[in-house]
Amino acid sequence: QERYDYQQIETKWQKQWAERDMFKLKQEGDKPKYYCLEMFPYPSGNLHMGHVRVYSIGDVIARFKTMEGFNVLHPMGWDAFGLPAENAAIKHNVPPSDWTWSNIANMRRQLQTMGISYDWDREVATCHPDYYKWTQWLFLQLYKAGLAYKKKAHVNWCPSCATVLANEQVVDGLCERCDSQVEKKALAQWFFRITDYAQRLLDDLNKLPGWPDKVKTMQENWIGRSEGVEADFPLVEQKGDFDKITVYTTRQDTIFGVTYLVLAPEHPLVESLVAGNPDEENLRNFIKKVLSQSEIDRTATDAEKEGIFTGHYCINPLTGEKVAIWLANYVLVDYGTGAVMGVPAHDQRDFELATKYNIPMKVVIQPEGVDDLVAEEMDHAFEEEGRLVNSGEFNGFINTKALNVIADKMEAEGKGKRKVNYRLRDWLISRQRYWGAPIPIVYCEKCGEVPVPDEQLPVMLPTDVKFSPSGESPLTTRPDFHECTCPQCGGKGRRETDTMDTFVCSSWYFLRYCSPKDSEFAVRKEDADYWMNVDQYIGGVEHAILHLMYARFFTKVLYDLKIVSVEEPFENLLTQGMVLMGGSKMSKSKGNTVSPEEIIAKYGADTARLFILFAAPPERDLEWSDRGVEGAHRFLHRVWRLVQTYGDQFDNVPNLIIDSPDLQGLSGDDRELVRISHYSVKKVGEDIGQRFNFNTAVSTIMEMVNALYQYKDKVSLDQQNLPLVKDALARLVLILAPFAPHICEELWQELGGSDSVYKQAWPAFDENALVRDEVEVVVQINGKVREKLQLTNGLDGETLKAKALENNRVQELIAGKNVVKVITVPNKLVNIVVK
Ligand code: ANZ
Ligand code: ZN
Secondary structure (H helix, E strand, O other), rough: OOOOOOOHHHHHHHHHHHHHOOOOOOOOOOOOEEEEEEOOOOOOEEEEEEHHHHHHHHHHHHHHHHHOOOOEEEOOOOOEEEEEHHHHHHHHHHOOOHHHHHHHHHHHHHHHHHOOOOOOOHHHHOHHHHHHHHHHHHHHHHHHHOOEEEEEEEEEEEEEEEEEOOOOEEEOOOOOOOOOOOOEEEEEEEOOOOHHHHHHHHHHHOOOOEHHHHHHHHHHHHHOOEEEEEEEEEEEEEEEEEEEEEEEOOOOHHHHHEEEEEEOOOOOHHHHOOOOOOOOHHHHHHHHHHHHOOHHHOOOOOOOOOOEEEEEEEEEOOOOOOOEEEEEEEOOOOOOOEEEEEEEOOOOHHHHHHHHOOOOOOEEEEEOOOOOOHHHHOOOOOOOOEEEEHHHHHOEHEEEEEEEHHHHHHHOOOOOOEEEEEEEOEEEOOOOOOOOOOOOEEEEEOOOOEEEOOOHHHOOOOOOOOOOOOOOOOOOOOOOHHHEEEOOOOOOOEEEEOOEEEHHHHHOHHOOOOOOOOOOOOOOHHHHHHHOOOOOEEEEEEOOOHHHHHHHHHHHHHHHHOOOOOOEOOEEEEEOEEEOOEEEEOOOOOOOOOEEEHHHHHHHHHHHHHHHHOOOOOOOOOOOHHHHHHHHHHHHHHHHHHHHHHHHHHHOOOOOOOOOOOOOOOOOHHHHHHHHHHHHHHHHHHHHHOOOOHHHHHHHHHHHHHHHHHHHOOOOOHHHOOHHHHHHHHHHHHHOOOHHHHHHHHHHHHHHOOOHHHHHOOOOHHHHHHOOEEEEEEEEEEEEEEEEEEOOOOOOOHHHHHHHOOOOOHHHHHOOOOOOEEEEEOOEEEEEEOO
């Protein structure tokens, strides 16, 4: 074949691979296993370059590990529930399920044109009843273990649409659909008790040396462990059920500096402080205003601190002083105890509130050796280390040392207790949405909350739905869905109409891939035992916190329930960088995207893959470059032509790979050919297998191709060692195959290879072949590089000097000058000093 007809080649092999079930997993008993997983995509409609990048990376690894002799699990599926399908349904009047399945079909087709080695028989889609049946079953396992529970939580509520909004649907405090002011409404919501696992999720980060440090740090911060004290401030007068307020502080060393106390506006005590209060109206307006602010707006460091005095007081347990009780926006109800002691001199947020409302400040820490802080003169809080003052018996202590002493005293006197807190909250998993896995619970007037029995799963999501203009979930408006009988007493029941957060579906899909078709189990124990953990997980760093935390949580729960035997799901994690265009992330809204489909049509999938793997190391951002794509394309042409040059010259050369070449008696050029071939195999294998340096692997392959061309151009055909050339070309094709599988499959067949290139073993290399017979020695004159000599390895200094001085060019350059000195470094350098 003369021309590199990539379209014909790619179509042909994709078809043949499919017909021959090439990528169907065959679990061979004597091989070790390798589970290579890329984060599955949301079926938005079309692949984008970010997808091309992550799936190309995964495919190189999967193909390489297959060649290395592993049983490789390399599956693909769809994270298919979620809000965009509902929005599309409302906009275009198509049912979410139709929209989703047609997107899946399109994206599957696009992925297939990339030639990725997926076992499509293992495909899963989270919106398929065979999948969400098990999501529901897992929900029930958590429920039965006491890890799923219902409680009231504040959700975004659009009063005019009469519906709950996801955070993304609230734009600048307004409903995305109708622009009304969004309110916070307390509605009963389902939660998973991930906080029970906070400490384990934190501790076990130490068991993940194969994760990037930045991801582990993000998880650590998200878990946000802190050690402090819960301190009791007795109320001056009992209010309702309360006779004290418990605050959480990590800075009990500052307790003598407390000048007020703050409750979150949602704190349960607040109602009894407000009801009948002379300032009731203002207080209620304030509370309403704060509740309409998002948590982010309330807690951002630069957010305006706002508060209001309740008119009530409590008592500082250590000083006995009367302390005013305030409400403020920056205190959150669901962290610590929802109450904070205000120390304006030493906490910046408190400082800002106190300054704004003229609340007194009291300095209780002086900077060491300076001792001149005066409350009236401060322009920000003093938060550093120092010595305690105005702190009674603790005066003179270094504040960090006083932490323990004061905690001891409070515990001894029953005024407080040490407490560890986590920023991590329980996971709110219910969505008042249609396109998600229905939560398998029935409410019965007699029996209350009743779990749906296993044999009634899945609770099917109706797919023939119409949306009302408000976008309310069709589940709530369809009696045929929510009217049911109670599984326990047979009486009248009402089905839960909330569905699960899509993060629930994606928290266990890596397990389903181990037994994708099983009808008895979510995952078969023996399958999970064989395949887990995922050896290499690849995906975007945007999932560093939520998805990766939830997947770890699920794995730990399933470990505790003895469903799986591993405590961590992902042994190694690679977070690939973004694909940039002109320095910013490719995105539809910026209009700077390049369509993978067009690139593949124009240059072929092999070019697209090769470019994207060559353009940057996988963890770095990658700048899209048309020139780069063309370069990759030209390179493949060059590889093609090289093999074609030899054409029928190989007719009488039986070998492909020569395992241990006979190095004796080879000419210099043949010897170098062998060296380059073996060196390239070694280098590319290490770059892929040990470091994921795909870009340097590709440049090594490019250098190898250059060397092969040099050999071809330099040595006349009748002098060429054709068995060695064929060996070199076979090696080239094998090591390029993980990157550019179609062209390599075609060339492999042309070289006379048997079976598929995908089924070949990664070639071995011979250490002896790596040793250079010749080395390049640089000749400098007065320190400037003037000539390079190819010399036999290992010459001594005297010989080197002689070789350099007899060189023609060197003689020209030093003609008429005095050689003062010659310095030699064996195998490297000759420096001639002249005057
Ligand atoms: C008094 C104090 C003095 C504080 C001081 C800090 C500095 P971490 O480390 O994140 O756990 N806090 C406690 N509960 C809160 C809530 N629900 N909403 C907002 N803030 C809250 O932070 C603990 C500190 O954050 C606590 O220590 C408390 O303020 C505040 F010089 O108590 B501190
Ligand atoms: Zn009942």
